[in-house]
Ligand SMILES: [Zn+2]
């Protein structure tokens with residue numbers, strides 16, 4: 001099975017070589033609010049090797065304060081961000097979950113940086129949440145859910 005997604009204008013399309021729709025997490029940090037222009041970001045973690053993209057993808061690189069390089073892949077036409085990678089976590093890609101064709105079916109069991117969440121956002125009952133970044137075991141759990 002492949003999972004598909006793409007940008008707003010349709011110039012960029014991607015497939016994820018996965019057996020099922022991955023579980024998503026929401027990040028409520030200020031940076032994600034700025035990046036998304038919204039209340040939080042919704043993302044899925046996949047191996048970068050599982051992504052195949054077609055179209056005019058642009059790589060916006062910036063140096064993070066910790067010294068690693070973040071590569072933000074976006075459509076060169078409509079500038080929608082599709083996924084990003086970081087030299088600190090080689091081989092792992094963070095896909096913008098709203099760009100998935102089946103985003104309406106996503107399950108979001110994990111919320112991070114909730115100390116920065118907008119006050120009107122209510123987390124679902126039973127959601128796993130962290131004031132700041134999630135510990136590694138929470139990420140492992142996300143993969144296995
Ligand atoms: Zn586009």
Ligand SMILES: [Zn+2]
Nearest residue numbers: 027028029032
């Ligand atoms: Zn964030």
